[in-house]
Amino acid sequence: MSMSVVRRRLSLAIICGWVILPAYSQVLEEVVVTAQKRQQDSQDVGIAISAFTGDQLRALGVEQSFDAAAFSPGVHISGNLAGQNTQFTIRGVTQNDFNDVVEAPNAAYLDEGYLAVAQAQTFAVYDIERVEILKGPQGTLFGRNATGGLVHYISRKPGFDETSGYLDATYGLFDSNSDATQIKLEGALGGPLSDNVAARVAFLFNDQEGYLNNLYPAQAPAGLGGGSPGTGAGADMGDAETIAVRGTLDFQISEDTLLRVSANYAKSEVPTGPYQSKSTIAVVDANGELINVIDTPANETRLSIQGTGDAGGDAIDGDQLLPGAGIGLPGRSVPGGDFFGYVDPDGAGWDTSGDFAFANQGETETKGLNARLEWAFDNGMQLTSVTDWKSYDKLLFIDVDSAPINQLANYAGVDATSFTQEVRLQGETDRSRWVGGFYYLNIDTMSDNGLKAPENSIVGTFVTPVDIGVVADLKTDSYSLFGQIEYDFTDRLTGTFGLRAIREEKEFETGIGVYLSFDNFTVNQGDFLSNPFGAGSPFRESANTSDDLWAGKLQLDWRVSDDLLIYAGINRGVKAGSFNAPLLGAFLGSGGASGLPYGSEELLAFEAGFKSTFQNGRTRFNGSAFYYDYTDYQAFLFVGVGGVVINADAENVGVELELQSSPADGWDFLLSVAAFDATVKDILLRNGSPLPARDVDPTYAPEFQATGLARYEWDAFDGTMNARASVSYSDDFFYNLRNFDADKFDAYTMVHAGIGWLSSSERWAVNFDIRNLTDESAGIQGFDLAVLCGCNEVSYQPPRWYGLNVRWAF
Numbered sequence: 001m002s003m004s005v006v007r008r009r010l011s012l013a014i015i016c017g018w019v020i021l022p023a024y025s026q027v028l029e030e031v032v033v034t035a036q037k038r039q040q041d042s043q044d045v046g047i048a049i050s051a052f053t054g055d056q057l058r059a060l061g062v063e064q065s066f067d068a069a070a071f072s073p074g075v076h077i078s079g080n081l082a083g084q085n086t087q088f089t090i091r092g093v094t095q096n097d098f099n100d101v102v103e104a105p106n107a108a109y110l111d112e113g114y115l116a117v118a119q120a121q122t123f124a125v126y127d128i129e130r131v132e133i134l135k136g137p138q139g140t141l142f143g144r145n146a147t148g149g150l151v152h153y154i155s156r157k158p159g160f161d162e163t164s165g166y167l168d169a170t171y172g173l174f175d176s177n178s179d180a181t182q183i184k185l186e187g188a189l190g191g192p193l194s195d196n197v198a199a200r201v202a203f204l205f206n207d208q209e210g211y212l213n214n215l216y217p218a219q220a221p222a223g224l225g226g227g228s229p230g231t232g233a234g235a236d237m238g239d240a241e242t243i244a245v246r247g248t249l250d251f252q253i254s255e256d257t258l259l260r261v262s263a264n265y266a267k268s269e270v271p272t273g274p275y276q277s278k279s280t281i282a283v284v285d286a287n288g289e290l291i292n293v294i295d296t297p298a299n300e301t302r303l304s305i306q307g308t309g310d311a312g313g314d315a316i317d318g319d320q321l322l323p324g325a326g327i328g329l330p331g332r333s334v335p336g337g338d339f340f341g342y343v344d345p346d347g348a349g350w351d352t353s354g355d356f357a358f359a360n361q362g363e364t365e366t367k368g369l370n371a372r373l374e375w376a377f378d379n380g381m382q383l384t385s386v387t388d389w390k391s392y393d394k395l396l397f398i399d400v401d402s403a404p405i406n407q408l409a410n411y412a413g414v415d416a417t418s419f420t421q422e423v424r425l426q427g428e429t430d431r432s433r434w435v436g437g438f439y440y441l442n443i444d445t446m447s448d449n450g451l452k453a454p455e456n457s458i459v460g461t462f463v464t465p466v467d468i469g470v471v472a473d474l475k476t477d478s479y480s481l482f483g484q485i486e487y488d489f490t491d492r493l494t495g496t497f498g499l500r501a502i503r504e505e506k507e508f509e510t511g512i513g514v515y516l517s518f519d520n521f522t523v524n525q526g527d528f529l530s531n532p533f534g535a536g537s538p539f540r541e542s543a544n545t546s547d548d549l550w551a552g553k554l555q556l557d558w559r560v561s562d563d564l565l566i567y568a569g570i571n572r573g574v575k576a577g578s579f580n581a582p583l584l585g586a587f588l589g590s591g592g593a594s595g596l597p598y599g600s601e602e603l604l605a606f607e608a609g610f611k612s613t614f615q616n617g618r619t620r621f622n623g624s625a626f627y628y629d630y631t632d633y634q635a636f637l638f639v640g641v642g643g644v645v646i647n648a649d650a651e652n653v654g655v656e657l658e659l660q661s662s663p664a665d666g667w668d669f670l671l672s673v674a675a676f677d678a679t680v681k682d683i684l685l686r687n688g689s690p691l692p693a694r695d696v697d698p699t700y701a702p703e704f705q706a707t708g709l710a711r712y713e714w715d716a717f718d719g720t721m722n723a724r725a726s727v728s729y730s731d732d733f734f735y736n737l738r739n740f741d742a743d744k745f746d747a748y749t750m751v752h753a754g755i756g757w758l759s760s761s762e763r764w765a766v767n768f769d770i771r772n773l774t775d776e777s778a779g780i781q782g783f784d785l786a787v788l789c790g791c792n793e794v795s796y797q798p799p800r801w802y803g804l805n806v807r808w809a810f
Helices: 003-020 054-059 065-071 458-462 584-589
Strands: 049-053 075-080 085-090 106-110 128-135 149-155 164-174 181-192 197-208 240-254 257-270 276-284 290-295 304-306 362-376 382-399 409-428 432-453 466-488 493-516 539-561 564-575 601-614 619-639 642-661 667-683 694-696 704-716 719-730 748-759 764-771 779-785 791-796 801-809
Touching: 049 054, 049 065, 054 128, 065 075, 065 085, 065 128, 065 149, 065 704, 065 719, 075 779, 085 106, 085 149, 432 458, 466 584, 493 584, 584 642, 619 667
Parallel strands: 106 149, 276 304
Antiparallel strands: 049 128, 075 085, 128 149, 164 181, 164 801, 181 197, 197 240, 240 257, 257 362, 276 290, 276 791, 362 382, 382 409, 409 432, 432 466, 466 493, 493 539, 539 564, 564 601, 601 619, 619 642, 642 667, 667 694, 667 704, 704 719, 719 748, 748 764, 764 801, 779 791
């Protein structure tokens, strides 16, 4: 995208913002952040930050951790498993490998506890004090895997002043043919137990029915692949039942010493991931080499396009193992359909027909313990220790073709633990503020991934049902020393200097082969079958690595006045190399054992920005511009039915603007825009491709985003009424690194609106909201499977939702 287009779009957004882009209550509420390991007003921190209080998150309808991305310029979402595993994309930096041995490049934290497994970035939001979204490398103070930025959720604390709490109930209805409903209950109670002990307990229960209406066995073929995969097949999808609880105890050991201990637990039961199918067709050159994938034309019956002919269903795609690819079919039985003639009944709407879809098939469970010790010394220094342990378990499923043809299912399981320990000392002098410390991280991840060929499947027609599985065990130990100092050269000019030294060690083992499949709810049971693919299989590999890395920060802050801060700096971010644990086809297609390791990535980020407050504190206007120079960026290349992380250089240049204002009594506005131009360089369409490498756009990275929010409040009914609306626009974006024409979600505009009442005592609140007012089919995640089934699997944000919420606070 040219910068002239960026300027035109920015101009349009700013011009239209006050007219059509409507925000949340208390826009200019001061948000205290800890982005530099101490409490500061977000306007005083020379970092591009989007910060929201818990009340603001609730007013915005944030229910899941990733929902906050919609209201932060330059932040989007990526992931896999049709939204059941969703991660953050920050300024185009993302990672959507579906194996949890691969960590995300954007770190996520809960109460300074690192969420080490990608799946853990998806969690229910309840009883939250605030969220801080920091953009750009944050490795100096927050450590590893924060090259793109980080998202930090901070829960509410007990407090020693008074007892307080709330009960919150929501009833919602999804506007789809499944008539799905949602019931959510949330509550918290906290306060002093004695002069020196305080406690807080919070809980969440959410029961959501499936909004994706499944018409199975509609369009199921009569012959091969038409048999049911098992009892209960064809369930509606998109539902979830979540139970979560968190408890916190504060011990005021002395006037200068506080010990905080917390525990949390969450469990979700979900169905098969809510993917849908769209028909696609591969385009190959004269040598049968895949060069593009397009949406299947309405009258097309070929399996793939080779000039004016049909290359069949076996186009070269990285020497992948593609069970069922073409299987000798003469062509598509229905013009415009997939290999087997399936056409989604309403396109991107909320009706589908999928066979491998089962209720309560998947589950995630997370447990955590956290201990924080704060010890203030008489000389003004403070020692802080943060100890965190977490356990992660999951098993989730998707239907590979997301259609009524019984081919293959994909599963992703993990059993992992993480332990972190940080000890830091901080203090200040008349002209400086400093912090330094030690950080240790241990992650032990065991993953189970693979492809399931259930009963009556195309593969299962010829052999007994099997799991084509990959098991992996990755142990990580990471040690860091870090320090940062801010020095005031003058009353207005401050320099920041930071450095982090990292030692990271990994031990990796993997096995790839075939298991017998006993049912649709368990995976990789028993032992590998011997030599199912001839000599050498099952494939077993092991390796170790040890890396020395460093991150750094140099920055100048110029406080032009009390209301204007200008900053500019250079940050160096790093993310250690690691290992792929690919599906069998991707293992063979990426060079076998040689394709397992990938190297560390390094980011040199140049950024300048400003933060301003004017109109007597009623308006804030912040902006930033950045240039990223990546060496060995870790990108996920999906080919055939699997993918691997590869290293490629990349660059990105962009701008972000955010305007918040309360121009008159009762009125609040917010407008944010973000635009960037990112390129990942020299990407081959597959390992060993004879075609020249090409420069591509990163995945899940819309080049332009804009969000507008507005709210009006007035006195009524012995309290206050409010009306609010929001509009979020996202440019189109690719979901496959090869950037084929069919592998792109269209631009979308999401509209939310609501009306509410708050009692004069502020104890009672009633709100009615409509989310996705225009019933937009906004793409979330997708995978290109054109050479397997003549289709792509795609998922969308939920349909229009109506909800009534009642809250009692005390």
